[in-house]
Amino acid sequence: xxxxxxxxxxxxxxxxxxxxxxxxxxxxxxxxxxxxxxxxxxxxxxxxxxxxxxxxxxxxxxxxxxxxxxxxxxxxxxxxxxxxxxxxxxxxxxxxxxxxxxxxxxxxxxxxxx
Amino acid sequence: xxxxxxxxxxxxxxxxxxxxxxxxxxxxxxxxxxxxxxxxxxxxxxxxxxxxxxxxxxxxxxxxxxxxxxxxxxxxxxxxxxxxxxxxxxxxxxxxxxxxxxxxxxxxxxxx
Numbered sequence: 757x758x759x760x761x762x763x764x765x766x767x768x769x770x771x772x773x774x775x776x777x778x779x780x781x782x783x784x785x786x787x788x789x790x791x792x793x794x795x796x797x798x799x800x801x802x803x804x805x806x807x808x809x810x811x812x813x814x815x816x817x818x819x820x821x822x823x824x825x826x827x828x829x830x831x832x833x834x835x836x837x838x839x840x841x842x843x844x845x846x847x848x849x850x851x852x853x854x855x856x857x858x859x860x861x862x863x864x865x866x867x868x869x870x
Numbered sequence: 871x872x873x874x875x876x877x878x879x880x881x882x883x884x885x886x887x888x889x890x891x892x893x894x895x896x897x898x899x900x901x902x903x904x905x906x907x908x909x910x911x912x913x914x915x916x917x918x919x920x921x922x923x924x925x926x927x928x929x930x931x932x933x934x935x936x937x938x939x940x941x942x943x944x945x946x947x948x949x950x951x952x953x954x955x956x957x958x959x960x961x962x963x964x965x966x967x968x969x970x971x972x973x974x975x976x977x978x979x980x981x982x
Contacts, residue, residue, distance in 0.1 A: 760913070762913075789969070796879065796974060796975075797974055798872075798874070798959070798971075798972040798973055798974045798975065799959070799972045801970075804969060846913055846914070848913075856902065856919065856921070858904055858916035858919065859916070859970060860916070861906075861913030861914045861915070862913050863911065863912050863913045864912075864913050
């Protein structure tokens with residue numbers, strides 16, 4: 757039973773052409789995260805929502821935006837993708853801020869830039 | 871500056887033997903540590919965790935050890951099975967901030 761669903765699994769876009777990645781969850785978790793992971797690197801947090809409160813990491817490029825229209829859905833918008841944005845993008849959810857609640861990940865969207 | 875380090879990119883172990891994956895951290899404010907397992911083409915899945923008030927947590931074949939003075943933790947898998955072959959990520963958390971800091975991962979290969 758998929759609980760965090762990312763669509764599409766693979767996305768190809770052209771250099772500079774806006775792209776949107778989506779994430780939905782059936783867990784009713786109030787925290788949602790977006791990570792970028794490049795090959796052999798640690799997942800890098802881009803931003804997260806605690807309910808509707810948006811938290812941007814200091815080093816997340818302005819090119820990356822996010823929307824969370826409701827509890828279940830969260831979107832990652834890349835306004836003008838560059839070649840360096842090719843990566844795996846992971847969505848995760850968690851309930852509350854308690855440390856003992858692990859994050860649940862989707863299977864990711866692999867983004868390629870032509 | 872990497873706050874969570876997994877210095878071994880890969881580890882090969884024979885089936886039935888012990889696998890030991892290591893993780894070091896630099897931020898003394900971290901008070902909770904997690905291990906995630908990731909198969910190719912899938913997202914990371916939570917495996918086991920440990921609070922900084924403990925030095926050991928065990929769940930079946932998986933045991934995590936924490937040495938706070940050394941800022942070091944390790945994951946032991948006994949006995950290792952071929953299905954354990956995956957990338958293992960160490961992650962750390964500190965209370966009051968709801969995000970994880972991940973290491974780069976260690977790829978474990980368990981051969982029959």
